[in-house]
Amino acid sequence: LAQLVDALARAAASAASGPFSALRGKLRLPVRGELTGRFGAPRGAAGMVAKGVFIRAREGQPVQAIAGGRVVYADWMRGFGNLLIVDHGESYLSIYANNESLLKEPGDPVAAGEPIATTGSSGGNEETGLYFEMRHLGRAFDPLSWVKLK
Numbered sequence: 001l002a003q004l005v006d007a008l009a010r011a012a013a014s015a016a017s018g019p020f021s022a023l024r025g026k027l028r029l030p031v032r033g034e035l036t037g038r039f040g041a042p043r044g045a046a047g048m049v050a051k052g053v054f055i056r057a058r059e060g061q062p063v064q065a066i067a068g069g070r071v072v073y074a075d076w077m078r079g080f081g082n083l084l085i086v087d088h089g090e091s092y093l094s095i096y097a098n099n100e101s102l103l104k105e106p107g108d109p110v111a112a113g114e115p116i117a118t119t120g121s122s123g124g125n126e127e128t129g130l131y132f133e134m135r136h137l138g139r140a141f142d143p144l145s146w147v148k149l150k
Helices: 002-011
Strands: 034-037 053-056 062-064 069-077 081-089 092-102 115-119 129-136 139-141
Touching: 069 092, 081 115, 115 129
Parallel strands: none
Antiparallel strands: 034 053, 053 129, 062 115, 069 081, 081 092, 092 115, 092 129, 129 139
């Protein structure tokens, strides 16, 4: 995933209507649910740490784009299931995984709050919900530092 994210970050053109960096602290999580997996928490038996958060939600719930941008990836990926990546410009990406279905295709523009997928358990996750990452210059960071939880 890291190599794909790096390549997409370099290749995709900015589609944001304003600087994404100005949205820090103003974003909403992409789905309503219970936060059950946190950034940096141990993930799996291989000693890996989570590069995103997991939000447990009922199957089929709408997953919304956190901000405007352009879809740069929408396909199945082993370990992530149905995966969708949005480029927000300024080398910022949002990553939505474990989806039941993807509602957008690469190249599609998206607006903040627009449904882009539906929650599921694809990719081998035991729980239904959404795995969500944010990246800048290919590096994952804690998305909770960018969202308002209430």
